[in-house]
Amino acid sequence: MFNPLLDDERCEELDGKIQDIISKRIKHRKLDQKNKFEKESHDAVKENLYPADHYHKIYKKSLSNPEEFWGEIAKCVEWSKPWDRVLDNRTQPFTKWFVGGEINACHNAVDRHVKAGKGSKVALIHDSPLTKTVRRVTYAELLDEVSHLAGALAKLGVTKGDRVLIYMPLIPEAIVSMLATARLGAVHSVVFGGFASRELCTRIIHSEPKVIIAASCGLEPHRIIRYKEILNEAIEMSSYKPHKCIIFQRRNVESCSLDVEMDLLWEDALKMAGPHECVPVEANDPLYILYTSGTTDQPKGIQRPVGGHIATLCWTMSTVYGMGPEDVWWAASDLGWVVGHSYICYGPLLAGITSVMYEGKPDRTPDPGQYFRIINEHKVNGLFSVPTAFRVIKREDPEVEFGRKYSLKSLKAIIVAGEHCDYETKAWAERVFNAPVLNQWWQTETGHAMAAHCIGLGHSMNPPKYTAGMAFPGYDIKILRKDGTEAVRNELGRIVVKLPLPPGTMSCLYQAPERFCQVYFQKYPGYYDTMDAGYIDEYGYIYVTARDDDVINVAGHRISTSALEDVVLAHPDVVDATVVGVPEPTKGEVPLCLFVMKKDTQKTEAAVSRDILRMVRQLVGPIAAFRLAVAVTGLPHTRSGKICRKSISDLARNKEIRIPGTVEDPSVYKNIKITLQKLGYACSAPDPQ
Structure with missing residues (x-):
């Protein structure tokens, strides 16, 4: 198994595609900051950041x-x-209306x-x-x-x-x-x-x-x-x-x-x-x-x-x-x-x-074109879904070969909730569905x-x-x-x-x-x-970064798992990923990334792990102490699309866990447990039930 504790020299060995992703992200971040702090007199910025007085x-x-x-x-x-x-x-909190x-x-x-x-x-x-x-x-x-x-x-x-x-x-x-x-x-x-x-x-x-x-x-x-x-x-x-x-x-x-x-x-x-x-x-x-x-x-x-x-x-x-x-x-x-x-x-x-x-499902029933078909056949005007659904469609049909034959003219907006929607998935969905994606x-x-x-x-x-x-x-x-x-x-x-x-x-x-x-x-x-x-930013926009339990405390610095996941999911060979906090004797806690690779990728796990480490270091910074990135066969998703992060973190802490009845594929825990053991975590508690 590839050793995920990567050194800086090996991280420099990146291909042009990954460097382009990093460069574009840095450019977008600078543009965001520029737009965010422009003076209110700029009409274009005001239109974007300030909702109507109504x-x-x-x-x-x-x-x-x-x-x-x-x-x-x-x-x-x-x-x-x-x-x-x-x-x-x-009689708070028993408010009556x-x-x-x-x-x-x-x-x-x-x-x-x-x-x-x-x-x-x-x-x-x-x-x-x-x-x-x-x-x-x-x-x-x-x-x-x-x-x-x-x-x-x-x-x-x-x-x-x-x-x-x-x-x-x-x-x-x-x-x-x-x-x-x-x-x-x-x-x-x-x-x-x-x-x-x-x-x-x-x-x-x-x-x-x-x-x-x-x-x-x-x-x-x-x-x-x-x-x-x-x-x-x-x-x-x-x-x-x-x-x-x-x-x-x-x-x-x-x-x-x-x-x-x-x-x-x-x-x-x-x-x-x-x-x-x-x-x-x-x-x-x-x-x-x-x-x-x-x-x-x-x-x-x-x-x-x-x-x-x-x-x-x-x-x-x-x-x-x-x-x-x-x-x-x-x-x-x-x-x-x-x-x-x-x-x-x-x-x-x-x-x-x-x-x-x-x-x-978004796929398998029988193909990943079903969301497009439903919108076309029933003239859907508004769609509410979870980010995971679009990640699945993107994974199975990135070029939209199944979906492009359908008309999406009726669709006004897509609303997503339930899980953090990473930038790459949001941008892809907006492009292929030709509608704004709103969290x-x-x-x-x-x-x-x-x-x-x-x-x-x-x-x-x-x-x-x-x-x-x-x-x-x-x-x-x-x-x-x-x-x-x-x-x-x-x-x-x-x-x-x-x-x-x-x-x-x-x-x-x-x-x-x-x-x-x-x-x-x-x-x-x-x-x-x-x-x-x-x-909450200075304009009143609310940013939900994670369940508070999912905020990692690295040597006193609070780091959101969703910020790290967003970077990882930008990698073109990663189709699913999660970041959880795991124990570390010096810093108390460090992030562990478990990712699922694209089926037809030509890259090795070692190469993808190196890419991910470099991306996080450049886009989040060394403060994240991000040094563990390992491939797994699958992640525990609930049927509503959420990843069971806490159960993964508890496994690394050698706690006995009970698999929620809502998990789509409980068998993925076996592979995750083996992975954690290879990383040096005891995981001697009974197998998840």
Whole structure:
């Protein structure tokens, strides 16, 4: 194996291509600095760096007069009963919005559009290259199926406040199940399809659903995932048993056997009762529980209040994403993630537009031209995705041979979130999709963006590179040092949000109010702790550099992993990479780069490692103490596109780790462990489970 501890002399042996990359990066950095600090009188710079005054007025009002501001925003949805007061902030952090107001999410997502004469408009487009089918569901058809399923759930005993667990692939019936649950004022808990029985069992025990709605199976490229078998195992292991399971048979893929006592066929459920009307609930009642990262022994169920959430989501479709009533929107995610809840299901339907559901991968289903095909065939106007998806397409089809035959004229913008988007990927995607690529930053806990480029508020479509945008209205974002004092502009620190949080954010952790306070509000009293690191520049742009845990402390210097990864991913022979902190006796911690090489590269690992070291030294500097760069066969990505950095770092620290159930390919840990051992790290803890 190549020794990655490289000396300066060997690093000088670089080819012209790598030197060109370094030169271009230095040139771009100088231009960025020049543009950034030019005087305000330069119109071109002002247009790029300063959003329209409209945004500043709105943002200022959202902080100075939140009750009046959000009272106006909430009028974009229909209320069964008006609120008594907009804001009750007497028991922080348990802020309440629109207190006393009554509303129903399903009514606002479906019924009101049909009543307004838009029943024939397409609500959902389900495109599945895995089954070679395209299905369009109108708002009227959606209302019919949702209201009948709600009737069936009511007949099975589901009432306001009860939980319904949904375990389905990305098919229209999953959204029907979510809306039918919300129609009754009940609480849905969507579990990512394909989660193993252990994780599913934990969520069943914790949420105690009266009914579980599941599909017979899900699909991945070249394999079928038998959901019903996983569900049976989970129920058998669970100390809590649901009253009934409603099973949707995917007959065009694979059907499953049913339990006579427990299971009810989807079609039979729809026939067992008539349509059910919407049940209004108080604005602060929960709409859903969504489990996010945490140990399986302690589920972390984000509880979302209905009123503020649907009002804010409806507003974001035009404000953040610039979508109008006739636009087609595509969030390339899954309903098991917060993006799927907010922007496959509720956001676009609340706004009365068309939402695309894509059951497939960026590649392998069957080729890396699928994103282009979807945009062309369905005339997509706005796309929300993760940077990893574009890295995969770029890796498999760098010259866009599969994609170039499709027209992308309808596409206005691409929005990326979830992971840092490196410069090379962003520039490539903007070139081949011929649309601006805009970062934004948010979390499962917030339900929508904390920082964004608000297209509908006049933000620049050509903002400074790397920024996540400006603070979304209602978020008073600060950067704090470790001692709790506020950082100056451009100083790296912990990103926090001054309370109260705006409407639509989490109201609590399900059945864990004390943990809610401890996890998010104890470290910095009066603030929500995002646990992310970053800084704010002199213009108000927010830069999120990494999870705060991913900031490496090298001999007292705080270095962001994303800054290093951005340089590494610029190498033409690197298709994937991560940088993590590993222990070192002198400096305490040093960066370790694990990278995946392009399949057809002519270079050796030693040559690529030398290139990477030189690039980092010239573009970041010797302060990074960057001397470890090693090739691996793959990296642990979650299904939402994130790299599990902490688990790699823990391996190097000889800690026992548990592989998250969301990891796409757990087998990559074996190769990583062997690599770490060859570097001299003990890694004697049991193999990752």
